[in-house]
Amino acid sequence: MARDIIVEPINGGADDAKRSLRIIAKRIKNTRSANRKVSIWLVRWVNQNFKSQGGKVGGWKPFKHGGRRMPGGAIDASAKLLQDTGRLRISFNPFFSKTEAGIGSGLRYSITHELGYPHRNLPARRMLPIASDPGVIAGIRKIYVAHVSKALR
Numbered sequence: 001m002a003r004d005i006i007v008e009p010i011n012g013g014a015d016d017a018k019r020s021l022r023i024i025a026k027r028i029k030n031t032r033s034a035n036r037k038v039s040i041w042l043v044r045w046v047n048q049n050f051k052s053q054g055g056k057v058g059g060w061k062p063f064k065h066g067g068r069r070m071p072g073g074a075i076d077a078s079a080k081l082l083q084d085t086g087r088l089r090i091s092f093n094p095f096f097s098k099t100e101a102g103i104g105s106g107l108r109y110s111i112t113h114e115l116g117y118p119h120r121n122l123p124a125r126r127m128l129p130i131a132s133d134p135g136v137i138a139g140i141r142k143i144y145v146a147h148v149s150k151a152l153r
Contacts, residue, residue, distance in 0.1 A: 027151035034147035035101035038140055039094030042103040045129050045136070050089045053081050056135070060125040082113055082125060092127070103128065 045056065054060030060081050068079035082088050091105040116124030129136040 024151055028148055030098070031144075031147065032096070032098045034144055035096040035098070036094075037143045037147075038101035039096040039103060041139055041143060042101070042129060043092065043094050045139070046092045046103060046127060047089065049127060049129075050083065054125055054127075056129070057126040061123040064121070082127070088113070088127075 049056040063079070063081065065075050067075040067077035068084070070076050088105070088107060088110060091107045091110060092103050093105070094101075094103050096102070110127070112122065113125050114127055116122055131137070
């Protein structure tokens with residue numbers, strides 16, 4: 001003999017679902033903390049790029065004479081590219097808000113090294129990540145996926 005299944009409506013079910021969805025949407029929309037994490041991830045990326053002398057972007061073009069030319073004409077073969085004092089590397093600071101995340105340097109010469117300066121035979125030595133780099137996309141996506149997953153809990 002077949003049994004009849006009786007389903008009783010749950011009072012306020014639709015209203016509870018709508019309320020829950022509004023809460024989830026609000027959590028997802030609040031990206032400030034996720035953007036902060038992205039900006040910190042970008043700082044780590046830049047630091048790793050400096051440590052590997054451009055290894056994250058295919059390597060930086062080496063010194064023209066095999067090392068840094070010192071006063072008097074001697075060559076310091078142990079010198080690291082863009083890292084004489086460390087000032088350039090530590091000048092990159094994260095920034096973030098509700099709507100954006102990034103990294104930048106306040107040093108005027110950082111853009112010259114990033115893009116190069118052909119008139120002075122200075123090659124471009126990319127220090128910053130670019131959005132089309134698959135590793136950058138994957139790293140940032142991971143942060144935002146975690147943000148959405150947390151909002152759904």
